[in-house]
Amino acid sequence: MSRPSDLIQGTLDLLILKTISTEPKHGWAIAKRIQHVSDEALQVTQGALYPALHRLEQQGWVSAKWRKTETGREAKFYQLTKAGAAQLEKELAQWERLSNGIGLVIRLA
């Protein structure tokens, strides 16, 4: 089918929201974090990352502020909003339901 992507279509929002749920992070750090935490299974390219962040911001699920990183550079920090937290819950539930459904098909074919 398509190229061996390192992302499951439609799960990026979930991944981003979850990744900033503990504390605000900037885009670059979010991508690195997802890669690292997933044990390198997932990879977030910049072409997917930034559009996704802008989408989330437009939906009001994250808010952005320019700030300095620990290394002294300017970066845009994204923070989960209240609506974003609610959305995260929804997406988590959706993911559980659907991925579990796929698990059933795989096991019971």
Add this chain to the structure above:
Amino acid sequence: MSRPSDLIQGTLDLLILKTISTEPKHGWAIAKRIQHVSDEALQVTQGALYPALHRLEQQGWVSAKWRKTETGREAKFYQLTKAGAAQLEKELAQWERLSNGIGLVIRLA
């Protein structure tokens, strides 16, 4: 913004291949089976189903034959080819890797 779809993008091929891995089935039956086995979590609409079947056939992963169903109707039965079985293995491995990666992110944020 992930409309509440009843399918995870990119997993339909896997679901179909797996569903016909035990015995050939026709399109309609494949869709019903996926819905049922997934405990109604997954839903395969016809607009997604038939293009997917044709894709799989073009790739040489399934072969199709017209035959009669148990209820005496003509239907197109899809059977997994050898290449299809190999592809199924690939997609299973890919799914395990990626969904596990998402699981990690969800748990370790």
Add this chain to the structure above:
DNA sequence: CGCGCAGATATAAATAACTTAGGTATGGCA
């Protein structure tokens, strides 16, 4: 001191997979 690289942002064009919305045909049953 200049240069390149890693960190950091961003967008545009192309593509793939889906949703939505049609449409056709047939056998069985009320």
Add this chain to the structure above:
DNA sequence: TGCCATACCTAAGTTATTTATATCTGCGCG
């Protein structure tokens, strides 16, 4: 006879991605 469930199919539109390109800046190194 007329409708419903079964069974097939396609086209147009939407969306999230991939691939490719572009820009800016601190820092380390020769």
